[in-house]
Structure formats: C-alpha cells, structure tokens
Amino acid sequence: METLHGIIQYLQESIALLGDNLPLLLQGIGYTVALTLLGYGFALILGTVLAVCRVSPIPPLRWASAVYVEIFRNIPLLSLLILIAFGLPDVGLLLPYFWCGVLGLTLSSGAFVCENVRSGINTVPVGHAEAARSIGLGFFGTLRFVVLPQAFRAMVQPLVNVFIGTVIGSALCSAIAVSEITWVTQTLNIQSGRAVVMFLVAGAVYLGMSLGGAALGGVIERAVAPGGTGRCAPAPRST
Amino acid sequence: MSNSATQVLFDAPGPKGRRRILLLSILSVLAIAGLLAAGLWQFHANGQLDPNKWVVYLRADYLAFLGQGLWGTLKVTAAAAVVAFPFGLLLALARLSRSSLLRAIAITWIEFFRGIPMLLVVYAFLLALPAFGVTFPRFWMLVIPMILVSSAATAEVFRAGIKAVDRGQHEAAAAIGLSRRDAMASVVLPQAVRLVLPSLILALVTLLKDSTLGYVVSYNELQFQGKTLVSITRYLVQTYLVVSVIYIVINLLLTRIALALDARMKARAVAS
Numbered sequence: 001m002e003t004l005h006g007i008i009q010y011l012q013e014s015i016a017l018l019g020d021n022l023p024l025l026l027q028g029i030g031y032t033v034a035l036t037l038l039g040y041g042f043a044l045i046l047g048t049v050l051a052v053c054r055v056s057p058i059p060p061l062r063w064a065s066a067v068y069v070e071i072f073r074n075i076p077l078l079s080l081l082i083l084i085a086f087g088l089p090d091v092g093l094l095l096p097y098f099w100c101g102v103l104g105l106t107l108s109s110g111a112f113v114c115e116n117v118r119s120g121i122n123t124v125p126v127g128h129a130e131a132a133r134s135i136g137l138g139f140f141g142t143l144r145f146v147v148l149p150q151a152f153r154a155m156v157q158p159l160v161n162v163f164i165g166t167v168i169g170s171a172l173c174s175a176i177a178v179s180e181i182t183w184v185t186q187t188l189n190i191q192s193g194r195a196v197v198m199f200l201v202a203g204a205v206y207l208g209m210s211l212g213g214a215a216l217g218g219v220i221e222r223a224v225a226p227g228g229t230g231r232c233a234p235a236p237r238s239t
Numbered sequence: 240m241s242n243s244a245t246q247v248l249f250d251a252p253g254p255k256g257r258r259r260i261l262l263l264s265i266l267s268v269l270a271i272a273g274l275l276a277a278g279l280w281q282f283h284a285n286g287q288l289d290p291n292k293w294v295v296y297l298r299a300d301y302l303a304f305l306g307q308g309l310w311g312t313l314k315v316t317a318a319a320a321v322v323a324f325p326f327g328l329l330l331a332l333a334r335l336s337r338s339s340l341l342r343a344i345a346i347t348w349i350e351f352f353r354g355i356p357m358l359l360v361v362y363a364f365l366l367a368l369p370a371f372g373v374t375f376p377r378f379w380m381l382v383i384p385m386i387l388v389s390s391a392a393t394a395e396v397f398r399a400g401i402k403a404v405d406r407g408q409h410e411a412a413a414a415i416g417l418s419r420r421d422a423m424a425s426v427v428l429p430q431a432v433r434l435v436l437p438s439l440i441l442a443l444v445t446l447l448k449d450s451t452l453g454y455v456v457s458y459n460e461l462q463f464q465g466k467t468l469v470s471i472t473r474y475l476v477q478t479y480l481v482v483s484v485i486y487i488v489i490n491l492l493l494t495r496i497a498l499a500l501d502a503r504m505k506a507r508a509v510a511s
Contacts, residue, residue: 027288
C-alpha cells in the first residue's frame, strides 16, 4: 500500500509539473519539429542538386560534389554544429543558434541524401537510360522524365533513414543552446529532479517522430510502387 | 560498374558538346574558386588568418594535448565496439530465433535504441541515474550509451548479413545432419560475418562520431579536449576546425577501407 500510494503521488506531481511547464514543453517540441523539417527539407534540395552534379558531364562539378560528400559524411554532427555555432562568429558570421542548428543538419543530411539519390539512380536499369537517350532526350530530360521517377522508388526507404537520422541529430542542437525538447526536458529535470517523467516525454517525442516518418515513408513507397497507381503494369520481379 | 545508369546519362560529346562542357567546367571552377576565396576573405577580414593563430597547432605541447584527446577518442570507440558488436550479434540471433519472447525483447530493444537520440541516453547516465544514487566514472558514462545505441544498429547489420547468406547453405547444413544451432554457428555465421565486415567498419565510423558526446559528459576525448584548448587560447574557429579535420581524416580512412573490402568481396563473388 505504501508503494502504491507513493506511485500515485508521484504520478500526480508529475502531471502537475507537466501542466505547469506546458508552454515550455510545447515550445521545445515545436523547435524539435522545426529543426527536423527545415533541416530535412533543405537537405533534400541540397542533396538532389549535389547528386545531379555528381552524375553530370562537367568534371569540376563532379569533383566538388564528391569532395563535399566525403567531408560532410565523415564529420561528426556535434563537431559540425559546434564549429558553426561557436566558430563562425569568429569570422564575422553571426547566426541565431536555431539557424546554426538548421544549417548543420542541412549540411550533414544533404551529404547522405546525395549518396542515396546517386545509388538510387544506379538501380535504374541501364536500358531505360539508353532508351531515353535514343529517343533524343538530353541529360536533364533523361534524368527528369525517365531515371529520377524510377529511382525515387528505390530511394524512399533510404531517405526515411536519413529523416530518422535528422530527427535524432536535432537532439544535438541542445548542445549549442537551442531550446528544443532535449534541452527543455533536461533543464526541467535538473530543476525538479523528476527524471523519469522527463525522459518519457522526450523519448515519446523522438520515437513518435521516427515512427511517424517511417510510417509515412511506407505510405509513399506503396503509392509510388509499380502498379500501385493502376496507371502502369507491374514491373516483372527481378530475382 | 559498367552497367549503371549514371554511365549513359549523356552521349560521348561531339566537338560542340566538348566546347560547351569546357566552358561550363571553366565557369564552375571559377564559381567554386570564388566561393573558397570569399570564405578566405571572410577569415582574413576578421583577422583569423593571422599565422600566429595557426602555428600554435604545430607546437609540441598543443599537439600532445590534442593527441591525448585523440587517444581518449580511440579508447572509448574501441571499448564500445568490443562490447557492442558481439552484443549486436546476440540481438540479431535473438531477433531471428524461434522463441517469440526472445524475438519481442530483441525487437523492442532494437527499435527503442534506434529511435531515440544517443544524447538522451547519455543524459540518463549523467543526470538521471545519479539522482537514484547510481554513478559511473565518466569513461563509462560515455561508453555505456555508445554500447546501447550501437548494439541496436549493429544488430540490424548482422541480421541483414545472416539473411544474405544463401538459403541453400541452410539446406545443405540440414542435409548433412547439423542441428539448427550447429548450422548457424559453423555454416551460416562465418559467412554472414564476412559479408557484413564492410558495414561493421561503417558502424565503427558511427561510433567514432558518437564519441564526440564526450563533450557533454566532460570526458577527455578529442572534442572535449578541443573545448578545453579553446578556453586557454580563445582561438575558437581554429581549434574547432583542426579538431573537425582530424575526425574527417580518420573517418575517411575507415570509410575507404570499408569500400575497398566491399569491392574485393564483390570481385571475389563474381569470380567464384
């Protein structure tokens, strides 16, 4: 009875604590969502541009894109965020910490998007690109109308993984003083000493976003699967 | 590589095409050089190109200080890998086992630690557990979260490897009378482990990156050592650049090894 009473009291106090700090928590969730969506959105654009450069006939663009990917795939995200947030002010580039976080996530996730788009392009059978070339489509025409729409199917799952990486990476922005959900819950944790409930809140936010992203990815994958739209015959299964 | 779509996106260019490519190449080189020059100018305009702010990183004591950090990074990464990789293999086997209880535990573990940030796990050891009177040395406050998170990721790597072993190998093992356990231990696993070796090296790169969270727990690894150095020299951008470059070089080497290994295996698979 003692312990049960204790648990109920703990729960009541925890709920009261959450209620008192609701605006702060909501703000933290908002920052986490904003960091993730902005970082991932920009990364998709940047990564696609880099991938197009990577397969283009212009050597310097291919090299530049390759060098970019090697650098930003191999730098730890935390090092990158610290460099941007605390290093760049030294060279006169002052960004608000939130945008430092978005920039870091974009630069880092962009490299992974580029790699996945490129390997997605490589999954398209070579005959399709040849056929597109032979009916007179140019570099951009082949990419835009034949290769990329097909490559997109193979890219959905890897891009979902990049999304989850961005969700998880956004937590590191708390190390550069962005008041996202990890920062908020740990600050409240230190103030109140109620660790369990704070970890539950933060964990729920991240798991919810990761699983939500994965579920959305599944929906998109089915929607773009061959035959899924009913407009074309299902492609023969390759063994 | 000869039959990938990227090879045929454009024709072998004619004289006109070659001229256009040359022109575009020159333009893009100029654009890239312009970007780099603008970056350097920004450094110069703020006095950050002053040689005095850079040569300190060639002084023996500074290098020794950073080397100490690098040693810490390597120690932490190795310790985490030594525990996390075998543990990941066990998790993968549990996830593929016939016992539904084992499967459920493994799946929960894997999905949980793949879905939450490692920083949160670090905070659990740094802030939450001490409140319950459980404290660890700083080394373990960093290494245990790394193990937990990496074990979940490597479990998926091993699972993919086990699934990639040809079905016929299971059947052949069963045909010569090996039990399920023996077949796994002496036929499937040796092949699976070889298959996943490149992915394991990439998991090592991830561990090395995760070790930067020593910055949060104040363990003397490279990123934290950089922070300490900054508090002495006040050369923020220089220190953090040097630290980042060290990470990039190490990870680049590891990635290269993984790719070379992967290419060798593919070549061998084609040859046999």
